[in-house]
Structure formats: structure tokens, C-alpha cells
Amino acid sequence: MADFEPLVIESAEGCWLTTTDGKRLFDGVSSLWCNVHGHRHPKIDAAVADQLKRVAHITTLGMSADVTDQLAEKLAEITPGELSHIFFSSDGSSSVEAAMKMAFQYWQQKTNPCPNKTKFLALGSAYHGDTTGSVSLGGIKYFHQLFAPILFEPVRGPIPCSYRLPDSVSSEDAANHYATEIESLLQQHHGSIAAIVMEPLVQGAAGMITHPVGLLKMIRDLCDRYDVLLICDEVAVGFGRTGKLFACEHESVVPDILCMGKGLTAGYLPMAATIARPHVYEAFLADIADSKQFFHGHTFGGNPLAAAAAIASIDLFETTDILQQVDAKATYLRDRLRPLADHPNVGDIRGRGLMVGIEMIADQSTREPFDSSMLIGKKICDAALDQGVWIRPLTDVIVAMPPLCSTESELDFLADAIIDSIEQVVPNEVCS
Numbered sequence: 001m002a003d004f005e006p007l008v009i010e011s012a013e014g015c016w017l018t019t020t021d022g023k024r025l026f027d028g029v030s031s032l033w034c035n036v037h038g039h040r041h042p043k044i045d046a047a048v049a050d051q052l053k054r055v056a057h058i059t060t061l062g063m064s065a066d067v068t069d070q071l072a073e074k075l076a077e078i079t080p081g082e083l084s085h086i087f088f089s090s091d092g093s094s095s096v097e098a099a100m101k102m103a104f105q106y107w108q109q110k111t112n113p114c115p116n117k118t119k120f121l122a123l124g125s126a127y128h129g130d131t132t133g134s135v136s137l138g139g140i141k142y143f144h145q146l147f148a149p150i151l152f153e154p155v156r157g158p159i160p161c162s163y164r165l166p167d168s169v170s171s172e173d174a175a176n177h178y179a180t181e182i183e184s185l186l187q188q189h190h191g192s193i194a195a196i197v198m199e200p201l202v203q204g205a206a207g208m209i210t211h212p213v214g215l216l217k218m219i220r221d222l223c224d225r226y227d228v229l230l231i232c233d234e235v236a237v238g239f240g241r242t243g244k245l246f247a248c249e250h251e252s253v254v255p256d257i258l259c260m261g262k263g264l265t266a267g268y269l270p271m272a273a274t275i276a277r278p279h280v281y282e283a284f285l286a287d288i289a290d291s292k293q294f295f296h297g298h299t300f301g302g303n304p305l306a307a308a309a310a311i312a313s314i315d316l317f318e319t320t321d322i323l324q325q326v327d328a329k330a331t332y333l334r335d336r337l338r339p340l341a342d343h344p345n346v347g348d349i350r351g352r353g354l355m356v357g358i359e360m361i362a363d364q365s366t367r368e369p370f371d372s373s374m375l376i377g378k379k380i381c382d383a384a385l386d387q388g389v390w391i392r393p394l395t396d397v398i399v400a401m402p403p404l405c406s407t408e409s410e411l412d413f414l415a416d417a418i419i420d421s422i423e424q425v426v427p428n429e430v431c432s
């Protein structure tokens, strides 16, 4: 496949994409991690078509659509704890922007305000979107560094990567180690941090960086002790990806604000949401002059067609065993990928649930990456494409995020293509 030959999709069904020249491709990354139920699910198709007969778009500034209200109620019901007040936007970056502004405004105008709480603590290698505020939180050089002159600086936390622990830290101590680092930053910036913003469990775009178990809970406790809000960005990990509807449920954590996008509409239409706990919302209750309002609104926020798709998708989670099957499918996929563990250039196979990252490295003993000019990740994904699988690399981390509805034989197809492509690009005997 030539380097810049565009891949044009004509149709899709289930886990498969069909190009205009008739090639069938397995959608190994759920169309950028969104299409949790695959493509053209009859129930979601029908819900969107039905909604189209009623109303496609209205503004949700000053009015609302019945279907959007129903979705808001549903989201309050299915998100953890007392998360209950919802702000709709159109994409994940905007849901993070909204969360940041909410957190800032919360401290400015709550009862007993804390006007000095204006900073955000973000993890190392963080990725929270491509708008300027979310890029400010970002810590991935390749994506974010160029924009430094127009960004604000967050307080930068550690990269809590289980694969690259400092030599002195055992895996049992890893969560504690990173929590201690974060605590010392909270002490250093005492009274000035509005919120910690983080992806719970797995930092997707950073290369499927997988956090030590228990870290999220420790960070929640730190936020409580240091009076800092916790914003969980579940744009990538939400909607079943990790085996629970929301990743923070794995550690029984309820953030103060949770951001969701991607899987919210099962990839059907652009919609995202920022959902807050009542204590956050209450700081915005309008006084007589209305000056406490959240002055932030997107034209397409709460779009009725998108809301109809989201309700149908959530309904599938509630009426089928798709969520209950994620763990078994994840185990199956990992078992199928197991031969890679012996490959001298496969450093780590990580992730949670059906969110898998395979990190290619030049040297096992030092965990040194390949020279970036070698484009190892890209070459492996190009090879997979030739075998009928669409996957995308994050530098040299090969990402597999198949639709949650993938069957075992589809997971076989995906795993075989990944293994063959790795062996084709980095043959065992050459790079050991």
C-alpha cells in the first residue's frame, strides 16, 4: 500500500469496513475507539432514523429536546455515584474544556470561595484533546510541544507507567510511589490547584500507558485530603472498553467531574458530555443577576439525533451481555497475542479490557525504543492493512481496540494479522 494512498470507506457493517475498491477491512480500532457496537447496528440505526422523523436539530440553549432530556437522565443513572448534572458538547476535547472551566469557576464562586485555586495538575504524557486548553494539559512532546507559546502550564505529574518503573520501585509499591509523587506536588502547590485531570487506568493516546492498580483510588483520596477536584477523562476508556461501563468503577472511585465522548453515541454521531456531582453544580446556581451561570455553550451540544443514538447504545449495554463479555474477550485476545511475549522486540503487551497496546522496542534490557525514523509502528500497521486489518500505531505502540461485539473468530483474525505483521517488519532473528 503506497504511503499516502487514501483509504476511502464506502460502507461498513458489524466490525468490517468496505473500501470503495471493494476491500474488506476488520476495524481493529473501532474507528478511533468509538464504535463499541460495531457499525450499522440495527437498533441504533432504527433509533436515529426514528428520531430523524421527529427533529434533527434544535438549540439546547434556552430549550431542550425530549430525547436529550431522556439521555441526561439515563447518564445520571448509569454513571458512578451521585454524578448527575450534565453539560453536552460535540467532542471529547470540548468535554475536557468544559470540565476545566467548570472546575475553575467552581472555586471562584462556591460558598467560601478559594480564588487562588487556578492551576491544574495533569499526568506526564497526558492527552486530553486538541483544543488549546486540553492541549495545555497535554504532555506528549510530539503532539503538544510546538504550541507551548500559546498554552498555560499545568503542574506536571509523573507518568504512572507500570512498564517503566524506576529500578528502586517494585510493582507492588508502584501505586504508592506515584501517589507519593503526586502528593508532594499537591504540597508544593498547596492551595493553588483547582483539579487533577487524568485518564483513569489507561492513558490511551500516550501509548496505552497502564497505571498500577490502586493508583486511581489513592489519587481520589489525595484530592479529598487536599481539597482538590478530581476530573476523570473517560473519553477513551468509557463505555465498556475496560470491562466496566466507566473505568473509575474498577476502583470504586467517583470523580467530581467525568468527561465522556467517543463511545457515548457508539461512534454514530459527534457528541460528548461533562457530568458533575451536585456540589459542583450547586456553585453555579444562578443568583438574581445570573452571574454564576456557566457561560459556555456549543451550537450542537445535546443534538437530538446524537442523543437518540446514545440512548440506543446504552440500551444495548443494559439489555444484552455485551459488557459482561468484555473480560472473557479480552482474555481471549491476550491469549492469542501471547506468542508475541517471546519476541525480542516486543517490550510490553498492556492495557485493560479490549484496550490493548503492544510496545515495540529496540532493546529488551534497556527498553530503548527504535529510532523514530524507522517508523516501526507505522510499518507494522501498513503490513496489517495488507492482511485486511485496520489498526493505527501510537509511535511504536501497536493499538488494538476492536469493537466490543467482536467474535472469537474476528479476534483470531486480528491477532493473527498483528503477529504476522510484527514478524514481517521486525523478524525475530534480525533484531534480537
Ligand code: PMP
Pocket: 091, 092, 093, 094, 096, 127, 128, 129, 130, 199, 204, 205, 233, 234, 235, 236, 237, 261, 262
Ligand atoms: N480525551 C481523551 C482521553 C482522548 O483519547 C481524546 C481523543 N482521542 C480526547 C480527549 C479528545 O476527543 P475528541 O477527539 O473527540 O475531541
